[in-house]
Amino acid sequence: MSVNVKQLAAEKAVEYVEDGMKVGLGTGSTAYWAIRKLGERVQQGLKITAVATSRASEEQARELGIPLVAFGDIDSLDLTIDGADELDSRLQLIKGGGGALLREKIVAVNSTRMIVVADESKAVETLGKFPLPVEIIPFAWEWTLAQLNKLGCSAALRRSGDDLYKTDNGNYIADCRFDTITSAPELALSLQSIPGVVEHGLFIGIADMAIIGKNDGSIEIVEGENHL
Known part of the structure; x- marks a missing residue:
């Protein structure tokens, strides 16, 4: 049975979510798995509040019982987990393939940490192949x-x-x-x-960590400098 590398990376990222955290929920095919795992942890007793970067992610979170809070009721987030269409070794990203880049950037910039989850096909030497x-x-x-x-x-x-x-x-x-x-x-x-x-979909100096799922079932973690 083939490994779902997106799910692998996303579920690893959710391990960094702790009780009492305010969490930003990303958008896209990899973020979907992070939200799903987060929903499982909430059902097991994890206490968090969250905001979503798109209507689709908001709807998924509500269905899973993840407590959502209005942006006006909080001033910042502890952690955002989101995907990327491309990322390089300096954790510069291209995002926006799912169309939510503006909301994703607002949420990421107002987070103490941003963890990027991706499969190894998204890791590149130089950005630009993805439009x-x-x-x-x-x-x-x-x-x-x-x-x-x-x-x-x-x-x-x-x-x-x-x-x-x-x-x-x-x-x-x-x-x-x-x-x-x-x-x-x-x-x-x-x-x-x-x-x-x-x-624009260039995220520069925003991501703090990338968790990359590989086809052999392993995970690569790339650390960057905290943007705050």
Whole structure:
């Protein structure tokens, strides 16, 4: 029977959750397994409160009995567990394949620690093979897309069937194909300077640890510098 490497990494990350913690719940296929395991631990008596980064994760948490709290009722989180579409050895990430990058970044930045869970296919030497998601507002999106293309990528709006994909915030996602991102910090600054860009999927200096599930059933843990 083949090993579910995403589940392997996610369940290892949940071991870092302790009684009384305020936890951020990520979004996506790997975060799904972390939420599921967290639900099991809550049913076994673990006492936590949580916030979710998407409607899908919120719904899953409610079904599992994980206590959710309003953002206005807390000022920070102890730990966020989330996936990544790509990560390098410096724990620089590309996120947003699931469309929740803005909410994921808000939650991660306001957490004392962020643990990234991924399978080994997501670990790369240089970011960029995965198209970089950029959340943009619908107003004058054609102009914003043109500005993104000037950065040397091929940008296209994400679609959902015949319609344009919309985030939980009502915005569009531009998937930007760079092939190779030589300097993630420089690109992040360039993206932030474009009017119409709400947020981008480069997570730099945010992740503190990566737990990578491998096909042979082992786990690799990569430690980074705490971002706070």
